[in-house]
Amino acid sequence: MQTEERATTLEVDESEQLEGGARRDYMTINMGPQHPSTHGVLRLILTLDGETIVKAQPDIGYLHTGIEKTAEGKSYFKALVVTDRMDYLAPLANNLGYSLAVEKLLGIEVPERALYARVILAELQRIASHLVWLGTSALDLGAQSVFLYCFREREIILDIFELCSGVRMMTSYIMPGGLQADLPPGFEQRVRDFLALFPKRLREYHDLLTNNRLWVDRTKGICKLPAEDAVRLGCTGATLRGSGVAYDVRKAFPYGGYERFDFDIPVGANGDVYDRYLVRMLEMDQSLRIIQQALDGLPGGPWQVDDPKIVPPPKYMVSSNMEALIHHFKLYTEGYRPPAGEVYVRTESPKGELGFYMVSDGSARPYRMHVRAPSFANLQALPLMIQGAFVADVVAAIGSIDIVLGEVDR
């Protein structure tokens, strides 16, 4: 195996002697899995004719951690934490998809306050994820200062998550049945401060990049993906919308209360790196609109379903109330048993359509949890995108489809 790997690492496939002593070689080289601009451990096997890509083949699986198999061995209550680790730049979006799937299996609906809080958190998460994308993809193309600014704003969002859940990234804050805890005092003010601050900062990013000659030259008309190919190859999210297809799960199949909010779907026209960039930039504006509306309408009241078999009782009751103790014990040792059946729940994660296919056999553990990972499907379009492009543009293309390898490999 290892010798085989070495043999395929660098190989001259075809070569022909041209006139005047020049030679023409097709060369196969590795890009990754430890390449800094593949955003993780993606390995691309590139066949090159000079600087031009003749063929590209993605090789994935370096981050395969068996999340679907792991979930089969855990109760529904505990399998939540593995979903955080898939798209580790948008854990709350994964939590939301998982929670909606389990709630659909159980046949329950969460209170209004949880619904609104989830929308606020999911949209904050979308902005945070897009900020990482913006920073890293600009860094890949040589715009180093954007990276630092993006992470400065992302830090504000992570502070809000820390305020809610005590954890910056792997929060597991959205859970089946509602939220882990009520939104803390000060949450609303922190989010409002962010809403007041962020549009100005977003303007700064636009100033830095959108009309920047260097940025436009590196992205406009580069690595085009025609709309029909994007659909045929199963792309979703900004990769699909950048090509001009207005498909957003939040509009097409509203879930979790999104039908109550007024927002638009930015759509590109050319399907190039620049359009995908603009779509995500404009999406952040729309997320701000949604957060504003959800924050204004945020009701009081319970933040979890009133069912001690699904959500744990408050800690203070466990030491004083016999029933609460029993519920606590049952939930943490065994968990709940949704009726046998299967559901597929699609949500719009920052990367695209995140689908959870859950099969219950009536026991306390998911019989099967399959994740339709948007990055996994979007990656299929990469070889087509970069065919005929220069090696330097591969970096732009990878940045523009915004893959997270934790989700590709699961």
Added chain:
Amino acid sequence: MAEGQTGPGTVALWPKNPHAEATVTLVRERFPDAISDVVEYRGETTIIVRAERIEEVCRALRDAPELRFNFLADITAVDWPEREPRYDVVYHLLSLETSAVIRLKLRVGDDETPNPEIATVTTVWPAANFFEREVFDLFGIRFSGHPNLTRILMPSDWVGHPLRKDYPLTGIALPEPHWGGQIPFDQPLPPGTGAQTLRTPDGVAEAPAPPNDADDTR
């Protein structure tokens, strides 16, 4: 919540897709012998199709002018080892134009065919490429006509298919020296590396024969 009991507002919460009836009718009319069952649960419609007809049914659904299922959202599988046929292969179809949604399911696999073979749908939607490779990798279901049916998530020399329910959860035999000591790069790995043993409370059980390495092209 007791088993089988559903919460308040179940019906209103998960409305049926408006195109589900039309889809079922279309498949029933065009392929009366291919459809074996229609299941509904929580507003989601599943058509259970005979395995050998899947490609035709998919093509017809994609080309049906009033439905236009132009988008393959997902392919996956479920293993039911006690049941025969053993595997469910599940297709989630979507139309970006009409917002129609349908789930197709087929059942394959018995004792004689540990690696059942079904027709690929990459000819209908190229998106199926990665999804089918994933199902092949993790379940060992083969897709005839697939352009590049190789492992995608597991290493190419892996034995067995991890998402099968009978896949051992512990016990991979590691070479001597253990991974703590490096094996020189150009030396061959000792025989038996990667072979799976099942560690039980009574000690190491006999290594189960790799489920299907005879006809496994890896």
